[in-house]
Amino acid sequence: MRRGFSQSTTVRLALALLLAQVAALALGLTVIHRFTAATILADARTAAEVARDDFAEEYRQEGEAGLVRAIRDRLAARDDRNFVVLLKGPGGAPIVGNLKQWPATFGDNERWRRISLFREGGTAAEEMGLVTRRLDTGHVLLTGEVLEAQAQLARASQAAFLYALAAGILIAAVVAALAAWILSRRVDAFARAASAIASGKLDARVERDETGDAFDRLGTSINAMLDRIEALVGELRMVTDSMAHDLRSPVSRMKATLEQALGRTRDPNATAALAGAIDEADSLHRLLDTALEISRAEAGIGRDQFARFALPPLLDDLAEVYGPLAEDEGFAISVDAPAELELIAHREMLLRALSNLIDNALKYADGGSAIRLSAARDGTDVEIRVADDGPGIAEEQIGEAAKRFVRLDPARGGSGAGLGLSLVETIAHMHDGRMTIARADPHGTIVTLRLPVAA
Secondary structure (H helix, E strand, O other): OOOOHHHHHHHHHHHHHHHHHHHHHHHHHHHHHHHHHHHHHHHHHHHHHHHHHHHHHHHHHHHHHHHHHHHHHHHHHHOOEEEEEEEEEOOOEEEOOOOOOOOOOOOOOOOOOEEEEEOOOOOEEEOOOOEEEOOOOOEEEEEEEOOOOHHHHHHHHHHHHHHHHHHHHHHHHHHHHHHHHHHHHHHHHHHHHHHHHHOOOOOOOOOOOOOOOOHHHHHHHHHHHHHHHHHHHHHHHHHHHHHHHHHHHHHHHHHHHHHHHHHOOOHHHHHHHHHHHHHHHHHHHHHHHHHHHHHHHHOOHHHHHHHEEOOOOOOHHHHHHHHHHHHHOOEEEEEOOOOOOEEEEEHHHHHHHHHHHHHHHHHHHHOOEEEEEEEEEEOOOEEEEEEEEEOOOOHHHHHHOOOOOOOOOOOOOOOOOOHHHHHHHHHHHHHOOOOEEEEOOOEEEEEEEEEEEEE
16 A cells, blocks of 8 residues: 555654754743853842842941932932842831832842832832841831843744744755755665666666765665676576477477377277377477566567557457457457557567457456446556456465466366466566556456556
């Protein structure tokens, strides 16, 4: 089953890279934001504590009058609009400062605390950071800073964080997409070579970029492996082809001798034995012929004979040739293909493949009554189907059907050697196509040849 786009390894790798970059960026921005805010807040606290200590020293040296004068001078100077101060007497009444009242939740010796209060003349509560100190005479001094700068920084930092994060996500997405593209491009080189090898082009090789990186070294190793495989397969094909070719002459001579002996004998038992031997010689001869055809098709012999032709007349010819035989076996052959359908292929090889499929249907579709030849255009491909309404191939046996010398039901007898579907599959590969086998609904078998229009 084809996996969804989101399950693609390349897509998941790109997303992982994107998420890693975004997470690193977000972490970095968060650390910077928090460190900056903490630094400014520490500066405000330090300013409040320094002002408290300075006023306390002023009180120690000049008394209450000097402290009041110093507070008023500081407020009048307006060099720090965020400065907050309030002095209250031993009885709790405010003496001087720029707060409307003493915060009810604050004690006489408070360390740094944050609270929202109203300043004199203010119309809205403001967040402040405050410290307090009780003086020797019972007076209590409060100093602090309005944290408006911190609020502004937080807003600006948040906006900068969002802008930087958006820009970072965009850059990370581009980097991740670029990395995925580079990876896909390199992997595609291996995939193309593997696909070509699978279709029978044993001379295909991985394209190298001569960079000397891991992918390039892997390509070198794979190409060396393919060179060795091509040499071994070539030797095997040569041996198979030679054996099949060399055996045809002895088999032909043996058949001729048996036929001569059959013509001379009058013994019924000898006649039956010789007739059986001749049938076996014919089967062996057909097996050798099929083996030779498979070997030549795998070697690509005949690709120079590809030509453009109309497909419906070929299907009509097959139906006409097999019509009488099909009727004798209780089948009716029908053709369904658009008249304008054309493709570029080896006409004789395609005719042989479809003949094998019809032979199989006549031989194995026990109890069936119809064989249907059909063809249709599907994008850049042509799908040719041979379907019957027989019992069909069991699901668990479909994968074994096209293997060489495999007969799914030997008990049926017959002279087949299990090479018919192998030849069909080889012819499909020769055309850069493929063969598929499926069960029909409700029963029967459908064999499909999917071939490119221009092989």
